[in-house]
Amino acid sequence: MNRRNSSGALEFLRQAQSYEMGTPTPFIAPMGVLYLRGYAYLAAGQSKEAAAEFQRIVDHPGIVQNSPIGSLAHLGLGRALVAGGEKAKARTAYQDFLGIWKEADADIPILKQAKEEYARLQ
Numbered sequence: 001m002n003r004r005n006s007s008g009a010l011e012f013l014r015q016a017q018s019y020e021m022g023t024p025t026p027f028i029a030p031m032g033v034l035y036l037r038g039y040a041y042l043a044a045g046q047s048k049e050a051a052a053e054f055q056r057i058v059d060h061p062g063i064v065q066n067s068p069i070g071s072l073a074h075l076g077l078g079r080a081l082v083a084g085g086e087k088a089k090a091r092t093a094y095q096d097f098l099g100i101w102k103e104a105d106a107d108i109p110i111l112k113q114a115k116e117e118y119a120r121l122q
Helices: 006-014 032-043 047-058 068-083 087-100 109-121
Strands: none
Touching: 006 032, 032 047, 032 068, 047 068, 068 087, 068 109, 087 109
16 A cells, blocks of 8 residues: 555455454454555545445444544545545544544544545535
């Protein structure tokens, strides 16, 4: 992804598909493969596929538990939905993300960016 090669990233992440719902030990980045694949799809212009990956994370809060990926998946979902032209659904995803982060420090860069993106949807 850092090399701007989304198709290469998707191929690399495909190898981890059979393990993606597992919980690593130590418990870091559960469902991280889905999260990365979501952003790889988004970078490749495949918004529908990206939204599906982020939705899979959102649908499994028991697996992500308190991992940042759980809340960040809402933001990824919102971004994928915006890219796919589904603004009403995107607003809901952004609202969910902002609700989870409502007590966070307002100066956190990703939070500031999410608020700006959400404001553009209004």
